Amino acid sequence: MVREGLRAVLERSGAVEVVGETGSLQEAISMLAQLAPSIAIFDVHSGDPHGNEAVQKAVAAGVKVIVLSLRSDRYSVSAALQAGAMGYLLKVGGTEELTLAIRTAHSGALYLTPKIAALMVDQYLRRPNSNINSDAPARVMKSLSSRETGVLRLIAEGMTSKEIGQKLELSAKTIEAYRAQLMEKLNIRTVAGLTKYAIREGLTPLEA
DSSP: OHHHHHHHHHHHHTSOOOOOOOSOHHHHHHHHHHHOOSEEEEEOOTTOTTHHHHHHHHHHTTOEEEEEESOOBHHHHHHHHHTTOSEEEETTSOHHHHHHHHHHHHTTOOEEOHHHHHHHHHHHHHOOOTTSSOSSOGGGGGGSOHHHHHHHHHHHTTOOHHHHHHHHTOOHHHHHHHHHHHHHHHTOOSHHHHHHHHHHTTOSBOOO
């Protein structure tokens, strides 16, 4: 229903021609070669470790990508942009903004939802140097897998191992193993320390 709604809105705008749609990122990549669109709009779920990989593949195929997401944390936005996305919008935005984002990306410029752009700049300016008094070097963040990053984010949001396991469809024992791996990689020995690290690295949602 969401895709049908977006398609109807975009077609009514007269600004774009919708050439295809699918509910699978993997299928979307296969369709790119057949349809050769200039713009692709991807709904990248926070729990999908392959979301940004799909963005990279689309960009490599010469397609400009706009990401739609519910996530407003700095890490999710940064990861999408590093994958090559030309736009990042929250799903709560209006259809006029989506049309603007498409036009902006098509022109070769980057578009960020104003709230995200403002909060990211503000957080960056207020963020202390991560190399000073940090529990682990910031560069270690890049060594974490997508699953480890997801578990770390949920730990920082206050969820228990059981709750995280239910959300990710894993056992609580597996989540505890991931937590132990995180502590080992980041040289952090407490859940409070993991939470502090996640907040510093921007894994928690941005607040106004």
